Amino acid sequence: MTQPHLSDDALQMAAAAAPLPTAAAAHLAGCRLCQARRATYQQLFAAAAQLPPPVFAFDLAAAVLAQLPRPKPAFPWVLVLVAVLVLGVVGAFVALLGGALGQVLQGWSTGLGAGLVAVAGLLVAGQGLELLARHRRHMRLLTFS
Ligand SMILES: [Zn+2]
Known part of the structure; x- marks a missing residue:
C-alpha cells in the first residue's frame, strides 16, 4: 500500500459511486481508514438527501430576477x-x-x-x-x- 490515503474529494467521489482512478480504487479496497471515511460521507449524503428543501420568507426567484439586467431589444x-x-x-x-x-x-x-x-x-x-x-x-x- 504505497498510495497515500485518499483526499476528501476522492472519498466524496467514492461515496457518490463515481469512478476513481485505478490506484485510488486499489488503495480504497485495502485501507480500512479510507473505507470508514467513505462510509461517513455516504451517511452524510444520505442524511442530506432526506432534508426538506429550504423555505425562505421571501420569493427568492423574484428577488433574483429583479436583480438581472433587462434584456435589450434585438x-x-x-x-x-x-x-x-x-x-x-x-x-x-x-x-x-x-x-x-x-x-x-x-x-x-x-x-x-x-x-x-x-x-x-x-x-x-x-x-x-x-x-x-x-x-x-x-x-x-x-x-x-
Ligand atoms: Zn487510506
Missing part, C-alpha cells in the same frame, strides 16, 4: 420608428402625386431622390445615436468595474 426601436415615418412619407407622396408619379420616377434627382437621401441621413443619424449610447453604457461599466 432591433433598435428608433430605427423602426424612422422606417414607419419613411413609409408614411412615401405613402403620402404616392397618394398626393399619384398621377404625376411616372414623371417623378423618371427624375430621381427631384423630390423622390431628395426624400431618399433624407431618409438615408436619418438612418445614419439613428445608427450614430445608438452607437453613442452603447459607447456611453460601456464606459459606465468600465468605471464601476
Whole structure:
C-alpha cells in the first residue's frame, strides 16, 4: 500500500459511486481508514438527501430576477420608428402625386431622390445615436468595474 490515503474529494467521489482512478480504487479496497471515511460521507449524503428543501420568507426567484439586467431589444426601436415615418412619407407622396408619379420616377434627382437621401441621413443619424449610447453604457461599466 504505497498510495497515500485518499483526499476528501476522492472519498466524496467514492461515496457518490463515481469512478476513481485505478490506484485510488486499489488503495480504497485495502485501507480500512479510507473505507470508514467513505462510509461517513455516504451517511452524510444520505442524511442530506432526506432534508426538506429550504423555505425562505421571501420569493427568492423574484428577488433574483429583479436583480438581472433587462434584456435589450434585438432591433433598435428608433430605427423602426424612422422606417414607419419613411413609409408614411412615401405613402403620402404616392397618394398626393399619384398621377404625376411616372414623371417623378423618371427624375430621381427631384423630390423622390431628395426624400431618399433624407431618409438615408436619418438612418445614419439613428445608427450614430445608438452607437453613442452603447459607447456611453460601456464606459459606465468600465468605471464601476
Ligand atoms: Zn487510506
